[in-house]
Amino acid sequence: MLISESALRTFTQNVFLAMGCSDEHAGLAADVLIQADLRGIDSHGVARLVGYVRLWEKKRINPNPNITIVHQTPTTATVDGDAGLGLVVAPFAMRLAIEKAEKYGSGWVSVRNSNHFGIAGYHSLMAVEKNMIGFAMTNASPLVAPTFSNERLLGTNPICYAFPAGNYPPVVVDMATSAAANGKLEIAQRSGKQVPEGWIQDANGDITTDPHALKKGGSLLPLGGNKEHGSHKGFGLSATVDILSAVLSGANYGPWVPPFVAFLEPPNDPVGLGIGHFVGAMRVDGFRPLDEFKANMDNWIARFKSASTVDPNQKVIIPGEPELEAEADRKKNGIPIVDAVWNDLKGLAVKFDSPLTP
Structure with a gap:
């Protein structure tokens, strides 16, 4: 699923407005999340929006x-x-x-x-x-x-x-x-994939590749x-x-x-x-x-x-370059949203009577 930056930004801002945030705060909060998605950091973008809403419903977030x-x-x-x-x-x-x-x-x-x-x-x-x-x-x-x-x-x-x-x-x-960031575990969970060894351990302290290990008492x-x-x-x-x-x-x-x-x-x-x-x-x-x-x-x-590399097809990546490349692509072609996150967003669209279209 691809959605344009403008459509996703408007929807996200409307959710924060529905929570009771001011226009200024809703716009700023939406911008932080959209920038994460634009820069390819999907774990910290609109995938987090439903989490903020749930904390607000629990009165753990003050909208003003x-x-x-x-x-x-x-x-x-x-x-x-x-x-x-x-x-x-x-x-x-x-x-x-x-x-x-x-x-x-x-x-x-x-x-x-x-x-x-x-x-x-x-x-x-x-x-x-x-x-x-x-x-x-x-x-x-x-x-x-x-x-x-x-x-x-x-x-x-x-x-x-x-x-x-x-x-x-x-x-x-x-x-x-x-x-690894917890968001990367969430991405693996949504896609049904295992995670690399060294990211997480189970409740006994043994290395595991199960992305659900945190829910079973494990730790990053x-x-x-x-x-x-x-x-x-x-x-x-x-x-x-x-x-x-x-x-x-x-x-x-x-x-x-x-x-x-x-x-x-x-x-x-x-x-x-x-x-x-x-x-x-x-x-x-x-x-x-x-x-x-x-x-x-x-x-x-x-x-x-210009550093020489072990693999001639692989260049040294300067910190920040992957995010800039992602931003250029996503501004042009849209922001990819996985099914699980899309379903969460559609649920928020119904909850707050706010339209959401790809």
């Missing part, structure tokens, strides 16, 4: 949040999202970080009392649009076991760095700190898969995201992070408020002239793109 700055210095701040959509709260925080960077060279904002914020790349690229280096990360529902454990204590905890370039597109390193593995392949490094990266996003802001961390799925209740002994994010922006000209940096970035990109 009073987002406030609860603490700040000239270059730092902590924001309370008032249980709003992370799709709205995180851009608020990044705009604040950018404002601080414009005045003082860098800006860093931690966020508490928020929800799932979509793709980290969306927020980091806001800084790139201002010729700054952008950072974005968030903690998430505990699905990942630390190295040597079979207990879910961390989320997939994505982290993103985005760097402006000159003649080339920006370099965007956007990744989960787990071996940190980036690296196991200790022999560097999972302690993935664990360390995930811990860093959790601490900066939540311990620093006053959000829930570790096993206390509330689940994204509505049928699971948040822990009854929270250690903070909602989930947490951490975003930052740095002015390049705080370090050297912008044009010199961009020229060197172009040179860096060109050199890596």
Whole structure:
């Protein structure tokens, strides 16, 4: 199933409006999800829309949040999202970080009392649009076991760095700190496929390729898969995201992070408020002239793109290139929607009496 960007954007925005979001917030939330689908990150696009609706129905998402700055210095701040959509709260925080960077060279904002914020790349690229280096990360529902454990204590905890370039597109390193994002398991479940070894373990801690293992008490593995392949490094990266996003802001961390799925209740002994994010922006000209940096970035990109490869038919892929290629294709030909997601969207169309056509 292919659907045009404009049709999918209008429908998604209408769903957020039906939830009670303002025009501004509905448009912004829809944009974050549509950008994920355009960039080929299907796990974080409109496939998540039904999840947001279910959390809203459970009154765990506030459609009209009073987002406030609860603490700040000239270059730092902590924001309370008032249980709003992370799709709205995180851009608020990044705009604040950018404002601080414009005045003082860098800006860093931690966020508490928020929800799932979509793709980290969306927020980091806001800084790139201002010729700054952008950072974005968030903690998430505990699905990942630390190295040597079979207990879910961390989320997939994505982290993103985005760097402006000159003649080339920006370099965007956007990744989960787990071996795979949970959304990739969901994609495998919908398609009836197994997942690669090293992504997930069962309840006993044994490696499995069953994409449904999480529902049976299993857990995702940190980036690296196991200790022999560097999972302690993935664990360390995930811990860093959790601490900066939540311990620093006053959000829930570790096993206390509330689940994204509505049928699971948040822990009854929270250690903070909602989930947490951490975003930052740095002015390049705080370090050297912008044009010199961009020229060197172009040179860096060109050199890596020309690297010799084991397979002459396979070139080195610069971080962010696959997403740009997907965006060009999907803007032209439409966004692919798998049957399971299409059925979810049709259900929302009926629920909110909002038309949805391919």
